Amino acid sequence: MEEKKVKKQDSVCTVAKKCGGCVYQGMPYKEQLKRKQKQEEQLLKKFCKVSPIIGMKDPYYYRNKVHAVFDRDRRGNIISGTYQANTHRVIAVEDCMIEDKKSQEIIRTIRHLLKSFKIKTYDEDTGYGLLRHVMVRRGFQTGEIMVILVLGSPILPSKNNFIKALRKEHPEITTIILNVNDKQTSMVLGEKEKVIYGPGFIRDTLCGCTFRISPQSFYQVNPVQTEVLYQTAMEYAGLQGKESVIDAYCGIGTIGMVAAKQAKHVLGIELNKDAVRDAKMNAKENQMNNIEFRQGDAGKFMVDMAKKHQKVDVVFMDPPRAGSDEKFLSSVAQMGPKKVVYVSCNPVTLARDLKYMVKHGYKVEKIQPVDMFPFCDHVENVVLMSKAGKR
Structure with a gap:
């Protein structure tokens, strides 16, 4: 009984069972x-x-690369989160315990901006809609932040105003990229991309060396x-x-x-x-x-x-x-x-x-x-x- 109590107290994620990403949720570190x-x-x-x-x-909020898929729930509300394990059903996630906090804040801001800018989320079944995914990469040492907006088509309505509104809430964002994924695929990023703000990459420091990180570059998370x-x-x-x-x-x-x-x-x-x-x-x-x-x-x-x-x-x-x-x-x-x-x-x-x-x-x-x-x-x-x- 005592072991069960400890495990229950340690379970801090509300969607652990639905998400399936963290198999050891609820277990002491x-x-x-x-x-x-x-x-x-x-x-x-x-x-x-x-x-x-x-x-x-400190084994929490360690991931410097955060990906969120966008969808609507049964009531039509915009949600962002992750695919349920082995499915393409989106589980709404408000606070992931292993993903960078600042990156999650940016994703929540984007979700709130969609309504005022009348940007539709992409529907995988019909192919209708625009925003499919958002990926945020942050240099923990440099503080530089990249936001990648993955769209179903290449045009973002009111692009300049959207950038302005997003950076007003998060001035620490140093670059924003539009990535176009117009294919029926399980891949997050498409092949076409366009820089709409900043240099198109971020830098981070590791073991005394500085590294330039592009949208599709591999970099340990x-x-x-x-x-x-x-x-x-x-x-x-x-x-x-x-x-x-x-x-x-x-x-x-x-x-x-x-x-x-x-x-x-x-x-x-x-x-x-x-x-x-x-x-x-x-x-x-x-x-x-x-x-x-x-x-x-x-x-x-x-x-x-x-x-x-x-x-x-x-x-x-x-x-x-x-x-x-x-x-x-x-x-x-x-x-x-x-x-x-x-x-x-x-x-x-x-x-x-x-x-x-x-x-x-x-x-x-x-x-x-x-x-x-x-x-x-x-x-x-x-x-x-x-x-x-x-x-």
Whole structure:
């Protein structure tokens, strides 16, 4: 009975059961960390000892990227919130306990402005209406805020007055973008976009580096724990200023640029063209001359390097949830860097990839779980692998 009381008191979200986003709502944070630790050990302890998971001091309102879908309820009132798990039914959310407070305030303001500006919300069934989604991205260190209005068609009525009214309530907004998504798709953002206020991007600071973030750029959503994640990765790499480094799946260059401060040379590889553009701009703005970026498939790039017998000292890899592929892992094994630092957002695919690397001459030295997503079931890990005989 006592345990039930504790859990009930800890349940602070009124729509937790309907939303389904936070599977650990109602559970004390220490208990969440225990469960995640157990999950990590079950999957990864066969490789080496799993260090105690690093949690947050304050596990609330940590997400710097907030997305709201807009709709109407049965009475015709405008609502904003999230899709119910595994459906396209919109659950109205007034106060999400893991999303940035200021971003949520902006979304509520937009919802209230729609009526006075006679802007209709988009109906997925009929294709009628205009506003589909709003996404807000905030730089926690810089305070810069981006608002992305996702429309079903390219014209926003009374655009200038709408911007003026929104910025009157929230003068801290630094840029506003219209994104056009006119397709029947589950994707939030469409391919066409137009900047209607400000520079079209925001900046944020992470581990002493400044990063330019465009509407569709990948940037970790929990900046507090990202610092922990990247600092752990650098500690594991043990860079001394003489190393040649590869940052695979580099995105906008976050890990590679942090590494460049301690390495001789860094090469970042990324498939997404927009991310590569931002990465190059980030290196220039941070006045880093010892890092370069190439656009292409990381696996193919590494295979080509292996064929040419090119050597590197350290490889950082931060693949998507699907993990890496055998082509990439094989090329890493062929190149034989002294250290491989694997940053993973999926322990299942991580276990699969570690099994491959161990079979091909690498030893797993350290595994550090980091709780990037309190109240959710995802866990990030930093893993250090060393080449047998090259420690």
